[in-house]
Amino acid sequence: MIKIGIIGAGRIAHVHARSVLNHPDTALTAVMEPNPSSAAAFAQTYGARPADQIEELFDQVDAVIVCSPTSFHPEHILAAARAGRPVLCEKPVAADLAEVDALETALAGLDSTVMIGFNRRFDPSFARIHELTQSGAIGAVEQVTIISRDPAPPPVDYIPTSGGIFKDMTIHDFDMARHFLGDIVSVVAIGQNLDPALAQTGDFDGAVITLVNAEGRTATITNSRHCAAGYDQRLEVFGERGTLNADNVRPTTVRVSNAELTDAQDPYLDFFLTRYEEAYIRELDEFLRALAEGRQPTPTIEDGRRALEIAEAAERSARTGTIVTL
Ligand SMILES: NC(=O)c1ccc[n+]([C@@H]2O[C@H](COP(=O)([O-])OP(=O)(O)OC[C@H]3O[C@@H](n4cnc5c(N)ncnc54)[C@H](O)[C@@H]3O)[C@@H](O)[C@H]2O)c1
Known part of the structure; x- marks a missing residue:
């Protein structure tokens, strides 16, 4: 069972939570959401443990889905990569090109796995x-x-x-x-x-x-x-x-x-x-297949860029x- 954590518990997070729960190979174990009532409601609905800090979330999961507002995507992708956790991040990869460039530079020396959620x-x-x-x-x-x-x-x-x-x-x-x-x-x-x-x-x-x-x-x-x-x-x-x-x-x-x-x-x-x-279900499938096969999933950060x-x-x-x- 691959343990998944979700960062940001808004609209799109509910879609991914349902895909994770319905997938035979995944369990939704943790969520990090700064709004306490959203965090509690999400945790209760899907049985995921709320984490106050991102490191606390990483400790409980094998991979993460980033569903936070766009301005936080680079920070959350990088934190996951540094913690050695593969990431499926919602679109767009960042708020502007300069931020993607900075992210790609920061990721350069790391052995990261990042997929961008172009679900269509x-x-x-x-x-x-x-x-x-x-x-x-x-x-x-x-x-x-x-x-x-x-x-x-x-x-x-x-x-x-x-x-x-x-x-x-x-x-x-x-x-x-x-x-x-x-x-x-x-x-x-x-x-x-x-x-x-x-x-x-x-x-x-x-x-x-x-x-x-x-x-x-x-x-x-x-x-x-x-x-x-x-x-x-x-x-x-x-x-x-x-x-x-x-x-x-x-x-x-x-x-x-x-x-x-x-x-x-x-x-x-x-x-x-x-x-x-x-x-969204097939997108999650591609992410998991890539992890199982040890390859980079697509769409990539470069596609996002x-x-x-x-x-x-x-x-x-x-x-x-x-x-x-x-
Ligand atoms: N692929 C798609 O079809 C699709 C659809 C909708 C949204 N999105 C993308 O998903 C992302 C989220 O959109 P949404 O509509 O779910 O937004 P939303 O506002 O409904 O949810 C965002 C959640 O993130 C939380 N949050 C804020 N700061 C945070 C932080 N620092 N760490 C963790 N969580 C934080 C907010 O409290 C909120 O609950 C956006 O980047 C958006 O572009 C993609």
Whole structure:
């Protein structure tokens, strides 16, 4: 049994706790969370022991999942690496590129194992599309189209702590684009301010971004912080000999037809907790398989760094109205 500890007991920690508890090879033994009531509730729900100090957590576990706010990720990854504990860390790897550089320098002499939680790579439909493109089913990839819209905006006070739409939300799509196209050489982004409440924060509430790789193959990403129909998550990969599509997922396959409408279906699954539940389980599987096989899991810190680099380029492009080259 691999003993897992969780650092930070907020929204995403509950998703990982359920994956760990349901996995046949893992036990959730400890949690470190500074908010006493969150720590107590989490510990009680999942049977994990609360730890006051990070060293106390490391003493009780074989590996950790970092679910703390983004600004703490480098500190927590480094502490785990120094304690010899493999880490699965939530995205993004850090708040900015300078912090990732400092982290990579600090990790250089250590024998660390770090995986970054870009869970969408592990979604069964997206993973199948990736497998098919790798096997040549549609020939060389020419255009990737990603639609990613949240069901509703986050609380306004979350925005200033989030790093902005590109680092908080589009970062997943940047990683997906790289997953299909490899490294990106130029970025052009249009930011939207259609929601007056979010506009006050200085952040965008929607964006359309185009990424280009060295061979001129493109990815176009459409984001919005809201979507009346639910959590809108679609992927299309267009190749020289065909197209692969993954559509939205609904709780049932029932279709309603009557005098007002035809083929009406349930709204999309409501948010990441449900839409990507299977992806988080498969992500944990990859982490554990890599540990068992003694290899580095993917996505790596370098994948996290590249996605963050694109996010910073997109922010510059949207603010200046220019194409940014990497
Ligand atoms: N992969 C995904 O789909 C996904 C989804 C949501 C969030 N995230 C990422 O997960 C991270 C956490 O997001 P969230 O939505 O769960 O946030 P959250 O605010 O709900 O939870 C964060 C928790 O960390 C605790 N915390 C604060 N400082 C800490 C510290 N120094 N040490 C340990 N814990 C600390 C907070 O008290 C809180 O309980 C963010 O980096 C976010 O980008 C990823």
